Amino acid sequence: MSSRFFPHDIIQTDAVLSLDEDTVLSTNEVDFSFIVWHSFPDRIVGYPARSHYWDNSKGRWGYTSKWTNEFSMVLTGASFYHRQVLLYIPRNICHLIYKWYYHYLYTHYLPTSLHSMVDHMANCEDILMNFLVSAVTKLPPIKVTQKKQYKETMMQQGSKTSRWADPDHFAQRQACMNSFSSWFGFMPLLHSQMRLDPVLFKDQVSILRKKYRDIERL
Amino acid sequence: MSSRFFPHDIIQTDAVLSLDEDTVLSTNEVDFSFIVWHSFPDRIVGYPARSHYWDNSKGRWGYTSKWTNEFSMVLTGASFYHRQVLLYIPRNICHLIYKWYYHYLYTHYLPTSLHSMVDHMANCEDILMNFLVSAVTKLPPIKVTQKKQYKETMMQQGSKTSRWADPDHFAQRQACMNSFSSWFGFMPLLHSQMRLDPVLFKDQVSILRKKYRDIERL
Numbered sequence: 363m364s365s366r367f368f369p370h371d372i373i374q375t376d377a378v379l380s381l382d383e384d385t386v387l388s389t390n391e392v393d394f395s396f397i398v399w400h401s402f403p404d405r406i407v408g409y410p411a412r413s414h415y416w417d418n419s420k421g422r423w424g425y426t427s428k429w430t431n432e433f434s435m436v437l438t439g440a441s442f443y444h445r446q447v448l449l450y451i452p453r454n455i456c457h458l459i460y461k462w463y464y465h466y467l468y469t470h471y472l473p474t475s476l477h478s479m480v481d482h483m484a485n486c487e488d489i490l491m492n493f494l495v496s497a498v499t500k501l502p503p504i505k506v507t508q509k510k511q512y513k514e515t516m517m518q519q520g521s522k523t524s525r526w527a528d529p530d531h532f533a534q535r536q537a538c539m540n541s542f543s544s545w546f547g548f549m550p551l552l553h554s555q556m557r558l559d560p561v562l563f564k565d566q567v568s569i570l571r572k573k574y575r576d577i578e579r580l
Numbered sequence: 581m582s583s584r585f586f587p588h589d590i591i592q593t594d595a596v597l598s599l600d601e602d603t604v605l606s607t608n609e610v611d612f613s614f615i616v617w618h619s620f621p622d623r624i625v626g627y628p629a630r631s632h633y634w635d636n637s638k639g640r641w642g643y644t645s646k647w648t649n650e651f652s653m654v655l656t657g658a659s660f661y662h663r664q665v666l667l668y669i670p671r672n673i674c675h676l677i678y679k680w681y682y683h684y685l686y687t688h689y690l691p692t693s694l695h696s697m698v699d700h701m702a703n704c705e706d707i708l709m710n711f712l713v714s715a716v717t718k719l720p721p722i723k724v725t726q727k728k729q730y731k732e733t734m735m736q737q738g739s740k741t742s743r744w745a746d747p748d749h750f751a752q753r754q755a756c757m758n759s760f761s762s763w764f765g766f767m768p769l770l771h772s773q774m775r776l777d778p779v780l781f782k783d784q785v786s787i788l789r790k791k792y793r794d795i796e797r798l
């Protein structure tokens with residue numbers, strides 16, 4: 363699983379569009395999220411949002427896919443991110459600037475133990491990427507609105523073929539949250555309450571006037 | 581009109597909530613836009629969006645309040661902005677940092693000729709503030725979703741009492757666009773296609789689960 367983020371030399375564009383094999387996106391959706399990514403090039407910009415929370419009863423971090431009023435992860439099954447990131451190290455009024463690549467950081471900065479965990483379970487590589495990017499940026503990811511039938515479509519597909527059908531899948535992801543935060547030494551994920559929609563999204567004007575009209579069709 | 585942006589010593593909060601006398605906002609709307617402003621503290625964050633365009637037939641800048649797929653101004657009749665802004669002047673790998681206040685820049689950096697124009701017409705101070713902030717940030721403002729009946733409410737109120745009823749009002753605003761861009765020497769306004777909505781905005785889940793439920797009620 364970790365190999366999906368390997369820093370291949372062949373990747374020369376600034377933007378990386380990461381997709382799972384069963385992801386369904388319209389061209390409108392790709393176009394709009396690419397526009398949004400231009401405004402937030404150092405963050406993960408995409409569709410499926412998840413959240414973390416502190417589970418008091420169990421004394422550990424929890425993971426939820428419920429639709430709530432906030433999120434802290436955007437899954438890399440359908441998202442844009444920059445292949446590189448600029449790290450600013452403040453030194454008085456000067457800043458030393460380092461240019462890093464997210465794929466490079468994922469592959470060479472993160473330890474073998476986390477890679478092995480991800481590869482062994484064939485799970486959580488998307489959570490780990492969210493930990494990494496938020497640890498670097500100190501910012502939450504960006505959620506873009508999506509057509510709501512995807513969830514059902516993906517679950518139907520999942521019930522036949524994909525890894526989402528695995529009953530252990532969710533429990534594994536809970537475990538990942540805690541292993542990852544333990545290695546980082548803190549919880550880098552941050553919550554956001556905002557979603558990025560096209561300006562006229564769901565406004566009561568003719569659909570013909572809307573540039574990204576496919577996004578709001580059910 | 582220019583005095584609304586005077587740098588009064590009494591303003592000590594970082595956020596300034598600017599409102600016209602006939603603006604109607606719910607607490608949900610103020611709460612959400614304040615949350616959004618936290619993520620974009622150097623930009624104007626608010627509701628009524630307008631746009632500029634180049635009018636080829638007249639060879640001048642145009643101003644429009646039509647609901648289109650992009651905008652370049654958010655009117656200060658209902659918006660948040662920071663009382664100050666950090667200006668970074670790059671010097672090799674060092675950055676000199678100056679702290680300026682938008683009210684100070686509006687009052688002391690902009691020339692008397694533009695202040696006089698605004699005061700004489702009792703119009704365009706909101707456009708001028710958008711020119712100023714975009715010239716500083718090199719970024720467009722942030723539009724937050726709003727309840728749609730405001731437009732009608734404001735127009736009804738306008739037909740009785742407010743300056744929006746003045747038939748010259750729109751023509752004046754066209755003229756302002758061109759006077760302002762002439763003084764700046766370029767067009768600082770930039771377009772955006774994004775709107776900031778609460779995560780569950782218009783999603784098909786119970787309204788009771790939504791934190792900012794008033795925003796989407798018609």
